[in-house]
Amino acid sequence: MGIWDLPASEKDAVELLQGYGTxxxxxxxxxxxxxxxxxxxxxxxxxxxxxxNQHLGVRTGNxxxxxxxxxxxxxxxxxxxxxxxxxIKFCAEELVIADKTxxxxxxxxxxxxxxxxxxxxxxxxxxxxxxxEIDESLFVKRKNNTGRVLPxxxxxxxxxxxxxxxxxVTVPNRSAVTLMEKICENIKEGSIIYSDCWKxxxxxxxxxxxxxxxxxxHKYNFVDPDTGVHTQHVAVDxxxxxxxxxxxxxxxxxxxxxGWYATGADVTGHSVLIHDYYxxxxxxxIHLTVDxxxxxxxxxxxxxxxxxxxxxxxxxxxxxxxCKVEIVGYEPEFVGMKIAQQTKHNKQRSVEILPDLDMxxxxxxxxxxxxxxxxxxxxxxxxxxxxxxxxxxxxLMDIVQSIPQISPExxxxxxxxxxxxxxxxxxxxxxxxxxxxxxEKISFL
Numbered sequence: 001m002g003i004w005d006l007p008a009s010e011k012d013a014v015e016l017l018q019g020y021g022t023x024x025x026x027x028x029x030x031x032x033x034x035x036x037x038x039x040x041x042x043x044x045x046x047x048x049x050x051x052x053n054q055h056l057g058v059r060t061g062n063x064x065x066x067x068x069x070x071x072x073x074x075x076x077x078x079x080x081x082x083x084x085x086x087x088i089k090f091c092a093e094e095l096v097i098a099d100k101t102x103x104x105x106x107x108x109x110x111x112x113x114x115x116x117x118x119x120x121x122x123x124x125x126x127x128x129x130x131x132x133e134i135d136e137s138l139f140v141k142r143k144n145n146t147g148r149v150l151p152x153x154x155x156x157x158x159x160x161x162x163x164x165x166x167x168x169v170t171v172p173n174r175s176a177v178t179l180m181e182k183i184c185e186n187i188k189e190g191s192i193i194y195s196d197c198w199k200x201x202x203x204x205x206x207x208x209x210x211x212x213x214x215x216x217x218h219k220y221n222f223v224d225p226d227t228g229v230h231t232q233h234v235a236v237d238x239x240x241x242x243x244x245x246x247x248x249x250x251x252x253x254x255x256x257x258x259g260w261y262a263t264g265a266d267v268t269g270h271s272v273l274i275h276d277y278y279x280x281x282x283x284x285x286i287h288l289t290v291d292x293x294x295x296x297x298x299x300x301x302x303x304x305x306x307x308x309x310x311x312x313x314x315x316x317x318x319x320x321x322x323c324k325v326e327i328v329g330y331e332p333e334f335v336g337m338k339i340a341q342q343t344k345h346n347k348q349r350s351v352e353i354l355p356d357l358d359m360x361x362x363x364x365x366x367x368x369x370x371x372x373x374x375x376x377x378x379x380x381x382x383x384x385x386x387x388x389x390x391x392x393x394x395x396l397m398d399i400v401q402s403i404p405q406i407s408p409e410x411x412x413x414x415x416x417x418x419x420x421x422x423x424x425x426x427x428x429x430x431x432x433x434x435x436x437x438x439x440e441k442i443s444f445l
């Protein structure tokens with residue numbers, strides 16, 4: 001079916017969906033009366049028995065129950081999804097669908113595919129001389145996208161290039177023993193297996209089991225320049241990445257992509273594939289890795305830029321080059337980080353934010369302690385107990401010169417004025433908080 005063959009009316013769309021079994025061809029009411037489908041401003045099932053005369057919506061009891069978009073739009077979305085044309089921007093312009101609806105329907109379609117793969121009869125894919133691409137992925141989800149991280153799940157799958165047959169299984173880990181067991185269970189002997197260079201895919205063991213094995217090192221190439229091996233069919237959901245980017249642009253249109261980040265100590269096997277997508281959205285994107293496992297004893301950052309290499313006009317590869325990383329943040333962000341760090345000294349892993357006046361008092365006390373350290377250092381240098389350091393002296397001179405030349409009376413007036421402003425802000429904040437609490441209680445009456 002081509003795009004020009006898609007139904008143009010609700011009646012034609014419903015009849016098409018009935019042909020595929022998505023909407024039933026007939027309905028029977030609970031009293032065993034057969035119902036007839038009526039088309040008009042509303043589409044509904046109706047019992048023509050005079051004493052019954054019951055109505056049921058056409059969406060009741062099938063996949064469309066709870067959905068509000070028209071059947072024509074739904075059929076067109078399904079067609080576009082099969083053609084990988086369901087980005088937020090495309091659906092808004094061509095199908096006139098809201099952003100949230102696009103995301104929901106993309107998820108519905110993925111769920112259908114996942115259920116279909118899970119429920120279909122298990123059989124081996126591939127065959128003598130056929131290519132099967134395999135890959136594994138780790139799925140992690142937070143409950144409602146907040147709070148604690150739910151258990152992680154490794155998923156292993158493959159697709160036959162020629163027959164388009166697939167398999168998808170959950171595995172406890174991606175060790176060589178586990179992956180070898182699943183390969184033998186789901187892929188026919190004699191198949192040609194394409195994978196990345198993960199150490200769990202051992203060529204010798206695969207060849208001993210009757211398979212041919214080709215690999216591509218995603219650290220350097222998306223497609224192997226010598227053999228043409230790739231695993232792009234099972235690697236990344238590009239449409240989902242595009243949808244999320246377009247949704248972010250709706251929130252803040254001034255933001256642009258400068259790169260992407262991943263957790264880990266270094267560039268991984270899938271970095272080139274993901275980097276290829278962001279290269280289309282940004283000029284020379286930055287790839288940032290954040291080592292959350294603390295493998296080097298602390299939280300470390302590394303940044304890379306990509307460089308293409310190879311013979312002009314032939315297959316090329318991608319090389320990641322490290323670049324310098326400097327951590328820059330705003331003052332409120334540093335304050336938030338310092339408060340978060342205080343939780344490590346609390347068994348309950350919680351901390352309360354101090355009132356503004358207490359924070360000012362702590363800041364003054366900290367400044368006095370630092371002043372005592374500086375004065376002690378100066379006294380030691382003058383008494384020849386410590387050698388003089390020119391760099392420290394210049395720094396102290398810069399600090400002294402940065403202090404405004406004002407009298408104590410002027411400083412006291414400035415402090416009192418700022419204190420009045422601070423107290424006014426605190427008062428207004430407390431008043432607003434009380435009004436909100438009162439409004440919340442009244443609304444529940």
